[in-house]
Amino acid sequence: MDALHSPILPTKEDIATLPRFQNISFEKIIVIQNLQQAEVIREELEQVQVFGFDSESKPIFKAGEQSTGPHLIQLATRERAYLFQMNTELWHFLQPIFANPNQMKAGFGLKNDKHLFRKKGIELNGVLELSKCFGSFGFKQAVGVRNAMALLFQVNFPKSKKISTSNWAARKLSQAQIEYAAADAYACILILEELWQRKLLSRELKLS
Template structure:
């Protein structure tokens, strides 16, 4: 089978931007009450977009204390869980450990390991979308940008400044919220565009 052709970065740069969730559809979850409300909404669906963010490390050999933020998205809303509050951490852990709900995202091997270390739970039914693209003949690691270009013919916007910002701070900026929420939401859009409906293996 011939390997599908990926658009080159310069071709992607010419595409129209992919739509994004606005701040009105993004909820910052920082305490127990907010976490319980978020869980009620999330549990109405059986597939979530999933990603995490960690404060970057700059010293050689410095271990990450992440994740500091966990993002879970439905098609309508995205929830950005901060992990300072014990109840909030517990709810996020319970959601990720729940079976029967697909958590779809990109490059999640490291995220799963860090979550197990930090929250003491093993995320269940996690679907790394990279593996789906590999099964369909793509040899290169995809990631959100390439997947959105292939499936939607659009350019996924990512802020490098937000990516390398301090995710451990208690007050996240609007650009951080937009970045984090849309990473999870875009993964969910990709999941549906791939026509995936079965539970994750």
């Protein structure tokens, strides 16, 4: 049965009964901390036409405190996930990808990402907000990555609040943080390609 034929989002209880999402293997996740490491994959990144995209910021717990994020940028293809622990050099390195309208960046909740990027003086082009792609199926509520994975693949995509609110500005990320961050971007590319495969989404999209 195709869950997209019923415009009702699955409940948390429904999702909990589904098989667990199979993340990209850990050895295919590349963590980049400096420009030297980034240069090794420059040509590889330049060849990519579509990325799954997400970002993480150190959470704010004090009233009036301003975010200095994003602190981690996640880009993913079917084959690899790239996690960039951001600094001035890496912002400069990634700027051509962010600005390129011909390299699609597909993700969820990207409006806030655009706001944070503008604070860094960077415009995001070639962006596809995946949550909007489900509106045409009759869903009235916003569809996030967890619901999208349940609807399209009938899998439980786990979202840990403990990890999501952890310190993404830490110099050394834990394995749990690395796997969580990679999964968020990897799921986006899987969702986009599945929508294309089912002919539920045009490949000729007007991107923001």
